[in-house]
Amino acid sequence: MENPFKKILHQEELPKKLKGKIMSDISFIKLTIDIADLLVVKYPETIENFLKTKEDKTN
Amino acid sequence: MKSTVKTSQLSDEELVSEIIKTKDSTLFAVLYDRYAPLVYNKCLGFAKSKVQAEDLTHDIFIKLYVKLNSFKGTSKFSTWLYSFTYNFCVNFVQRDSYKNKEETNEGAINNRASVIDEITDNDILKLKAEKLQQALSIIDPKDKMILLMKYQDDLSIKELQTALDIGESAVKMRLKRAKEKVIETYNKL
Numbered sequence: 001m002e003n004p005f006k007k008i009l010h011q012e013e014l015p016k017k018l019k020g021k022i023m024s025d026i027s028f029i030k031l032t033i034d035i036a037d038l039l040v041v042k043y044p045e046t047i048e049n050f051l052k053t054k055e056d057k058t059n
Numbered sequence: 060m061k062s063t064v065k066t067s068q069l070s071d072e073e074l075v076s077e078i079i080k081t082k083d084s085t086l087f088a089v090l091y092d093r094y095a096p097l098v099y100n101k102c103l104g105f106a107k108s109k110v111q112a113e114d115l116t117h118d119i120f121i122k123l124y125v126k127l128n129s130f131k132g133t134s135k136f137s138t139w140l141y142s143f144t145y146n147f148c149v150n151f152v153q154r155d156s157y158k159n160k161e162e163t164n165e166g167a168i169n170n171r172a173s174v175i176d177e178i179t180d181n182d183i184l185k186l187k188a189e190k191l192q193q194a195l196s197i198i199d200p201k202d203k204m205i206l207l208m209k210y211q212d213d214l215s216i217k218e219l220q221t222a223l224d225i226g227e228s229a230v231k232m233r234l235k236r237a238k239e240k241v242i243e244t245y246n247k248l
Contacts, residue, residue: 003210004184004191005211007188008188009100009211011100012099012100012103013096014095014116015113018113018117019088019091019095022116022117022121023084023087023088025121026084026087026124027084029121029124029125
């Protein structure tokens with residue numbers, strides 16, 4: 001018996017332009033995450049290490 | 060060139076863990092190429108137009124990129140992606156019409172309970188595709204989701220359990236209710 005659920009599955013071709021749009025949005029999100037990481041995590045870490053004296057580091 | 064050969068050979072699960080580690084968008088493009096046609100055609104089943112389906116596909120892949128780390132590898136990636144896609148589509152459909160449907164469905168459940176006996180898979184497979192499509196567009200999208208997962212994507216009860224994150228008896232109960240609803244709506248058409 002043929003499964004009617006398989007028959008109603010669409011077989012349309014995906015528009016090619018969609019990929020470009022999605023990938024550019026993804027790149028933008030990645031850039032935002034990277035900048036946030038840089039400002040919120042990496043910079044403070046660097047400054048913290050920079051200001052630490054030798055004694056602080058050994059403790 | 061070497062890296063493209065390598066990425067195309069990676070399994071879905073390996074690819075996903077690489078993307079989570081590196082957040083690399085070119086790797087994500089490989090994942091997109093593998094699954095975008097499938098996701099788009101699933102969206103067409105829920106959307107009212109092609110443009111709406113494109114928007115849905117777009118939003119799903121953006122959300123997928125952000126939420127990819129919630130994939131823990133407890134099921135196959137394709138199974139997880141099915142449920143991710145369906146949940147997104149169901150939320151989309153329900154956004155406008157949830158309240159109205161809930162009110163009408165409650166009455167229907169009470170009237171129906173005693174009338175319909177156990178529905179077998181054969182009863183479901185005998186249905187005509189066109190009328191079935193109409194019936195599926197009328198019933199609650201959550202019921203539509205579980206029926207499509209079971210009969211269109213051929214997921215087993217066990218896979219449904221992990222995909223929906225509910226127990227075995229809950230899956231069977233939801234499936235039973237969904238079948239009852241679709242048959243009832245189908246017969247009214």
